[in-house]
Amino acid sequence: MNMEQQHIKLPQGAIEKQTNTLNLGPTHPATHGVFQNILEMDGERVVNTESTVGYIHRAFEKIAERRPYYQITPLTDRLNYCSAPINNMGWHLTVEKLLGIQTPKRVDYLRVIIMELARITDHLICNGVVGVDTGAFTGFLYLMKYRELVYEIYEEVCGSRLTTNIGRIGGFERNFTPAAFQKIEKFLAEYPKALKEFETLMTRNRIFVERTTGVGPISAERAMSYGFTGPNLRAAGVDYDVRVAHPYSSYEDFDFTIPVGTTGDCYDRFLVRNAEMWESLSIIRQAMDKLKDLPEEVYHAEVPAYYLPEKQDVYTKMEALIYHFKIIMGESDILPGELYNAVEGANGELGFYLISDGGRSPYRLHFRRPCFIYYQAYPELVKGAMLSDAIICLSSLNLIAGELDA
Amino acid sequence: MSLTNDYIKQRLVEKFGEALTSFEESFDVLTFTAPAALNLKVMQFLYDDEELQFRFLTDLTAVHYPHLPDAELAVVYHLYNFREKVRLRMKIFVPVAAPQVFTATKLFESANWMERETYDFFGVDFVGHPNLKRILNVDEMTYFPMRKEFPLEDQSRIDKDDEMFGR
Amino acid sequence: MARPVQHNTKVKMVEMPKGYSGEGFFATSFDKVIGLARKNSIWPLPFATSCCGIEFMATAAAHYDLARFGAERMAFTPRQCDLLMVMGTIAKKMGPVLRQVYLQMAEPRWVIAVGACASSGGVFDTYSVLQGIDQIIPVDVYVPGCPPRPEAILDGFMKIQELVGQESLRRRHSEKYKELLNGYGIQ
Numbered sequence: 001m002n003m004e005q006q007h008i009k010l011p012q013g014a015i016e017k018q019t020n021t022l023n024l025g026p027t028h029p030a031t032h033g034v035f036q037n038i039l040e041m042d043g044e045r046v047v048n049t050e051s052t053v054g055y056i057h058r059a060f061e062k063i064a065e066r067r068p069y070y071q072i073t074p075l076t077d078r079l080n081y082c083s084a085p086i087n088n089m090g091w092h093l094t095v096e097k098l099l100g101i102q103t104p105k106r107v108d109y110l111r112v113i114i115m116e117l118a119r120i121t122d123h124l125i126c127n128g129v130v131g132v133d134t135g136a137f138t139g140f141l142y143l144m145k146y147r148e149l150v151y152e153i154y155e156e157v158c159g160s161r162l163t164t165n166i167g168r169i170g171g172f173e174r175n176f177t178p179a180a181f182q183k184i185e186k187f188l189a190e191y192p193k194a195l196k197e198f199e200t201l202m203t204r205n206r207i208f209v210e211r212t213t214g215v216g217p218i219s220a221e222r223a224m225s226y227g228f229t230g231p232n233l234r235a236a237g238v239d240y241d242v243r244v245a246h247p248y249s250s251y252e253d254f255d256f257t258i259p260v261g262t263t264g265d266c267y268d269r270f271l272v273r274n275a276e277m278w279e280s281l282s283i284i285r286q287a288m289d290k291l292k293d294l295p296e297e298v299y300h301a302e303v304p305a306y307y308l309p310e311k312q313d314v315y316t317k318m319e320a321l322i323y324h325f326k327i328i329m330g331e332s333d334i335l336p337g338e339l340y341n342a343v344e345g346a347n348g349e350l351g352f353y354l355i356s357d358g359g360r361s362p363y364r365l366h367f368r369r370p371c372f373i374y375y376q377a378y379p380e381l382v383k384g385a386m387l388s389d390a391i392i393c394l395s396s397l398n399l400i401a402g403e404l405d406a
Numbered sequence: 407m408s409l410t411n412d413y414i415k416q417r418l419v420e421k422f423g424e425a426l427t428s429f430e431e432s433f434d435v436l437t438f439t440a441p442a443a444l445n446l447k448v449m450q451f452l453y454d455d456e457e458l459q460f461r462f463l464t465d466l467t468a469v470h471y472p473h474l475p476d477a478e479l480a481v482v483y484h485l486y487n488f489r490e491k492v493r494l495r496m497k498i499f500v501p502v503a504a505p506q507v508f509t510a511t512k513l514f515e516s517a518n519w520m521e522r523e524t525y526d527f528f529g530v531d532f533v534g535h536p537n538l539k540r541i542l543n544v545d546e547m548t549y550f551p552m553r554k555e556f557p558l559e560d561q562s563r564i565d566k567d568d569e570m571f572g573r
Numbered sequence: 574m575a576r577p578v579q580h581n582t583k584v585k586m587v588e589m590p591k592g593y594s595g596e597g598f599f600a601t602s603f604d605k606v607i608g609l610a611r612k613n614s615i616w617p618l619p620f621a622t623s624c625c626g627i628e629f630m631a632t633a634a635a636h637y638d639l640a641r642f643g644a645e646r647m648a649f650t651p652r653q654c655d656l657l658m659v660m661g662t663i664a665k666k667m668g669p670v671l672r673q674v675y676l677q678m679a680e681p682r683w684v685i686a687v688g689a690c691a692s693s694g695g696v697f698d699t700y701s702v703l704q705g706i707d708q709i710i711p712v713d714v715y716v717p718g719c720p721p722r723p724e725a726i727l728d729g730f731m732k733i734q735e736l737v738g739q740e741s742l743r744r745r746h747s748e749k750y751k752e753l754l755n756g757y758g759i760q
Contacts, residue, residue, distance in 0.1 A: 026670050027620060029649035034622045034667060054542040055667040056622050059699040061527075062551060062558050074696070081624035097433060125627075144634035151631070161631075162720050163624055224462055224488070227516025238488070245491045339433040340465070340484055340493065351465055353484070368465040368484075376519045402623050405542060543701060544666045551700055560700045 019047055022387070024394075026055045032129055033401025037378070037394070044386045049379045053372070053404050060405060064365040068330045069095050070169055072365070077163035079367060080403040082125050083118035083346040084164045085154070090343035093248050094352040095169045096301075097341050099334065103301045106294040107171045108250035109287045113184065114157070114166060115249070115343075116280040116287075120191070121150050122346035123231075123273040123280075126398040130270055131202055133395045134211045139198050146194050149187045156180040170307035171300025181288070188285060195277060203274070209267060216381040216393035217265040226380075227373040230348025232397060235272045236264030242344040253290070254283050266396040273398075305332055330360030340368075347371050347398055371403040409457070409490040411436040417458060421451055428497075437495040445483075445498050446508045452485060452494070453513060460485040460494055463510065466520035468528040470553045478502040479528055483510070500530065509535040527552035587613060604742055611655070611681075612738040613643040615730075618654040620674065622661030625688035628720040629660050637723035642730055651677040656733060657710075662690035663703045675710045676759065680745045683737065684712045685729050689719045711753055 024037040034055040040048045060079070064072050076087040089111050096103065103111075124147060128140030151161040157180050158166040158173065167173065202208050218228075223236040233240060241258045243251045259275035261268030300307050304323045313320035326332050336358040342351040351368030374397065381397075382390040414436055415429050426448070428439040440448050452460040465484040472478055477499035485494045498507055509532040510517040521532045522541040529550035532538055540547065549556060590609055592601025617639075621629050633639045633647065648654040651674045663671055675684070686706050689695035692715040694704030706712060713736055716729035744750055754760070 026667060027649075027674060033626075054540075054544075055664055055670070056662055057542040057664050057666065057701045058662055058697045059551065059558065059701050063697070063699060066558055078624055081627055125630075141635055144631065145636060147631065148634075148636045161722065162628055222515075225515040227463060227514070227520075240488060337432060338437070340435060340495065341433075342464075349464070351484075353465060353467060353482070355469060364469045366465070366467045372519060372523075373516050376516060556700075558700065559698050560704070563704065565704075566698075 017042070024390075026052075032395060033399055033404070035375070035399065035401060035404060037390075039387070039390065041387065046382050046385055046387065046390050049382060049390070051375060051378060053375070056401050057405055060367065061365055064362055066361055068360045069334065069362070070327070072362075073167075074163065074165045076367075077165055078402050079369065079405075080122070080345055080347060080350070080371070080400045081163060082400055083122035084162065085114045085118040085166045086122075086343060086345050087350065088164060088166050089115050089249065090341070090345070090350050090352060092167055092169050093343060094339065094341040094354055098337050098339055098354060098356060099169075099303075099306060101170055101301050101303050101306065103171060103249075104298050105250060106291065106298045107300060109291050109294070110172060110176060110299070111167065111249045112251065112254065113284050113287045114154075116283050117150050117153060117184075117187075119346050120277050120280045121147050122398070123277050126346075126396070127198070127202075127270055127273050130212070130266065130392065130396045131208070133392050134208055136202065136205075136208065139201050142194060143198055146187070146191050149183070149190065153180060153183045153187065156183055168300065168307060170303050175297065175299040184284070184288065188281065188288070192281060195274070195281075199274060203271070211388075212266040212270060212392060212396070214263075215266045215385060215389045216396070217263045218377065218381060219264065222377070222380065223264060226377040228348065228377065229370050229374070230345065231269055231272045231276060232264070232374055233348065234258060235261035235268035237262055242342050242349050246342065248341075248343060254286050256283050266392050269396045334358055334360070342368070345370060347400065347403065348374065367405070369403045369405060371397075371399050372405060375399055375404060409487065409492050411492075414458065414492070414494065417455070418448070418451075422448065432495075435493045435495050437497065439497045439499065442498050442500050442507055445481075445496070446510065446513070448496065449483070449485070449510060449513055458487070459489060460487050460492075462486040462488060463514040463516050463520075464493070466510070466517055466524060468524045468530055468552075470528060472554050474499070476501040479505050479530055481507050481524065481530055502529075505530045506533050507531070508533050511535060526550070529553070607742060608738040608740060612734040615642070615644055615656050615683075615733065615737065616646050616648050616654040617644050617656040617658045617730075618649065618651055618674070618678075619647055620657060620659045620661075620671065622659075622663065622667065623690070625660035625691070625720040628723060629658070629687065629726065632723040632726045637727065639727065639730065642727070642734065644730070651675070652679065654678065655682060655737075657682065657684045658687055659684065659691045659706050660687040662695065662697060663706050664701050665703050666701070668703050668709050671706060672709050681737075681740070683714075683733055684710055685714045685716065685733055686712045687716045687718075687726055687729065688721060689717055691715075692717060695719060709757065710759075711757060 020041045022039045022041050024039060026034040026036045036052040038050045039046050060075055063075060073088050073091055076091045077084040079087045124143045128143045131139040154164050155161055157176060158164050218236050220237040223233050237260055239258045239260045256279045259272050261272050308327055309320035309323055314324045334356055336356050338355045340351055340353045342349045348370030353366040354362055355364040357363040381393050411431055418426055425444055426438050426440050430437050452458050464486045467482055469480045479500050479502055481498040483496045500507055507530055509521055521535055524530050525538055526540045526543055527550060590601050590605035592599055619629055686692045691706050694702050714729050714732045716725055718725050
């Protein structure tokens with residue numbers, strides 16, 4: 001994107017040139033979420049940008065200091081709301097690490113299934129939306145139908161479609177019904193065809209390829225300096241995946257590859273996300289096969305001190321009653337400690353920095369939000385690009401406003 | 407595993423001696439405290455050293471400890487080594503009266519907004535930051551909301567009944 | 574031989590308004606006809622900020638299809654649309670932006686607050702969240718839920734359609750409406 005080559009060279013002072021300021025305001029069809037970009041344009045080329053975030057700041061960290069641990073899960077839903085289960089599981093894993101709870105394998109595998117489904121839905125929206133921004137609405141419309149299938153699975157497991165509040169500290173709130181497994185099988189049977197169709201539409205489509213190659217490239221060193229993680233970093237060439245580097249929830253039992261790109265431009269990000277969707281499908285398939293060998297009644301860890309006992313036990317047994325009381329009233333023995341736990345969210349490393357002082361609610365909870373950190377790189381990504389490229393770059397970064405805490 | 411917490415501690419103590427205190431290991435992550443004046447030097451050392459290679463800033467945030475006199479604000483850096491997959495946590499304690507900390511933006515580009523967020527929430531003044539202004543809250547806000555003395559709710563509401571909503 | 578043509582014989586027609594009809598003519602009042610036309614061709618402005626916006630995407634997609642209610646064109650510009658659908662949390666920083674968008678809309682305009690956050694601040698009783706958009710703009714229909722199911726959003730949309738169909742043509746010029754707007758500081 002060399003500006004000197006593209007412009008007509010006029011003698012100094014021939015035309016007084018000024019740059020134009022364009023406001024890609026918080027409410028705009030192309031910003032998928034509320035954040036503002038003020039672009040300084042030289043004709044059609046972007047010279048510089050300035051971003052303003054904070055238009056949806058909901059003070060999650062302050063709210064978290066008020067709530068007991070099990071009530072923070074609905075809060076984490078609303079971080080990256082396109083893949084809410086991953087945030088929920090990340091939080092549960094963090095608290096389980098603090099409390100030293102070991103979950104049985106079946107719980108781990110069920111969690112893996114839910115997290116990979118969430119990852120598929122998030123990448124589905126992101127890639128569909130990159131298509132919409134290039135003008136290809138069809139792909140998005142076809143893929144949204146499969147998001148409905150995943151919503152049905154979530155509904156079967158936890159009752160809710162989008163902000164799922166799925167699982168509890170120690171496992172799940174109820175066992176997966178046979179209907180849930182049937183729905184997962186249905187998804188696994190139908191989605192690959194749709195994904196193949198989407199890929200046929202977009203991946204080798206001349207128009208799409210020309211619109212996205214060379215747009216917003218970033219080198220691996222700059223990406224690491226900017227704190228990139230997740231598909232954006234993998235598209236730049238660094239194979240860092242928290243699932244492999246610091247395995248959690250029995251991810252080490254699964255066999256999957258990490259797709260890596262080369263130039264880090266929008267096309268590479270698109271391909272990396274597509275490849276990750278295929279990998280996720282394979283992981284879900286493996287998990288479903290592994291579940292056949294495990295006892296079917298297990299859906300939570302045996303930690304009555306932190307996981308609510310069955311209601312009939314609460315009414316008949318003394319210990320269950322005491323545990324129920326302690327958990328609900330916030331008298332559980334939470335150990336004081338300080339930890340940082342990360343999971344591989346759909347956008348990158350979603351980290352939870354938790355400081356507990358032994359009380360009912362955390363002393364300090366900080367969310368390490370991947371979107372917030374890599375959005376800083378946007379000016380560098382679009383410097384010298386044209387306006388339409390700037391839009392595509394924005395949508396291929398997969399910025400979710402809730403996660404910007406913005 | 408070639409890079410163990412003990413080795414990191416040993417190298418840090420060799421280089422900085424008594425300045426670094428409170429080495430502890432919390433859930434497999436080595437945590438230590440550095441004085442506010444040395445934060446950049448320590449991070450530069452960790453970045454440049456060929457064996458330590460902590461070249462990724464995972465997270466930068468602050469914690470408010472109102473009960474620690476003269477060290478109320480703790481700025482916490484989480485550093486990461488990609489090759490050896492090792493995390494490190496560094497804490498800087500500064501008093502609320504003089505919360506100046508040197509900025510890490512020259513070393514890590516990602517520190518830019520993270521420091522702005524920390525300033526916005528806690529009032530930590532990052533010396534040398536290119537653009538230290540509020541990022542998530544409204545620009546006209548006059549206080550630093552995450553400090554413990556400030557409430558969560560908006561105090562100027564008249565329509566919510568405290569008796570019913572038990573704030 | 575031309576390919577077999579299939580005529581769609583099951584086209585759903587909208588109910589005729591009450592009127593007086595005879596050989597070759599139909600007389601009714603403007604209110605009813607204009608109401609009928611307006612309510613079946615509402616162009617919404619999706620002001621989607623957070624999670625409710627994703628449920629809106631599901632509503633607009635093929636499964637729940639908002640377009641069959643007439644909302645085919647989601648105009649993203651306030652100058653060209655009738656219905657402002659505010660979906661998601663509105664923070665205090667976003668308040669002036671929302672108000673400006675509302676002011677740019679031309680009469681007649683309606684507002685639907687989708688979700689708990691837009692209706693009343695929702696789960697977020699904090700210093701930074703506006704506790705309901707009716708603090709700054711007048712709202713016609715509130716859709717509760719966190720997020721509301723697409724069926725609920727469609728229900729809210731149908732209630733807006735009722736309001737639109739039954740609205741008097743002089744409402745926007747009436748004293749009561751002017752008082753309502755003055756209450757919000759809008760001239």
